[in-house]
Amino acid sequence: MSEHSRPNTVSTGGRIQDKVAVITGAASGMGRATAERFATEGAKLVLADLDQEKLDAVAGELTARGCDVLAVAGDIASEADVQRLMNEAVRHFGRIDILIANAGVIPEADLASATADLWDHTMAVDGRGMFLSCKYAAAEMVKAGKGAIVCLSSISAFAGQKGQAVYGPAKFVASGLTKHLAIDLADKGVRVNAVAPGTIDTPAVAKMGKEGIEKVVSMHPLGRMGRPEEVASAILFLASDEASFITGAVLPVDGGYLAQ
Incomplete structure (x- = not known):
């Protein structure tokens, strides 16, 4: 979304008006796009990321547009940091209505080059x-x-791919966790769903280089990369009351990749 197309103010009657949403990995890519979309739909935001400088920049921009934003830097792999994130969200807003578990890394490695540390x-x-x-x-x-x-899952959780010996299995965890938690939490009023993006135009994907990007784009029937805003729209739907009878679903946002 261009700077000129972003709304200047938050919504006064959006699809998640006054809902408190925690978004991890919010400083860039799909996390940032989701934060921006949620702001236009009236949410109160708790933004988390490892990159303090970028996180503060996003939070400052959304605050200037009239959104109520709390920025909490930290490492989601750290239990103490995650506890602090959720505690600060509750301390600031009184509750948590929505979690977008987006933060992640996207390493490229085949079995031979992958290390145990990676x-x-x-x-x-x-x-x-x-x-x-x-x-x-x-x-x-x-x-x-x-x-x-x-x-946030991925097409890599459903289709085998070259160079994904580490990332692909990690996204199997995301899809599996979604389904099991959906059943575990259903009788407690908590819905758990996931999106499975294809190749999306994000800074992480840009590191693949022109040749790598062209190769993976050719595998998508719609013939292009997705935009972060398109993933954010799917996330918004699943997080909103419009999806009130949906839990345990993994929604592809993949330009037809998994339909093949």
Whole structure:
């Protein structure tokens, strides 16, 4: 979304008006796009990221547009940091209505080049971090008897791909966690869903280089990369009351990749 197309103020009657939403990995990419979209829909935001400078910049921009924003820097792989994040969200806003468990890393490595350290780091962020985020946000939602969690999975959780010997299995964790928590929390009023993006135009994907991007784009029937705003729209739907009878779903946002 261009600077000129962003609304100047927050919504006064949006789809998640006055809902308190915690978004991890909010400083860039799909996390930032989701924060911007949620702001236009009237949410109160708790933004988390490891990058303090970028996080503060996003929070400052959204605050200037009239959104109520709390920025909390930290590492989601750290249990203490995740507890602090959720505690500060509750201390500031009184509750947590929505969690967007978005933070993650996207390493490229085949089996031969992958190291045990890379595996451990990826699973710590993409697996352990998502688990901890869900665990401590859900604890607050259960107290209220309601809430919505949206996890970020990937097409790599469903289709084998070259060079994804580490990242792909980590996203299997995201999809599996979504389904199991959906059942575990259903009778407590908490819905848990996920989105599975294809190749999205984010800074992380840009690191693949022109040749790499062209190759993966050619695998998507719609013939292009997705935009972060398109993923944010799917996340918004699943987090909103419009999806009140949906839990345990993993929604592809992939330009037809998984339909093949």
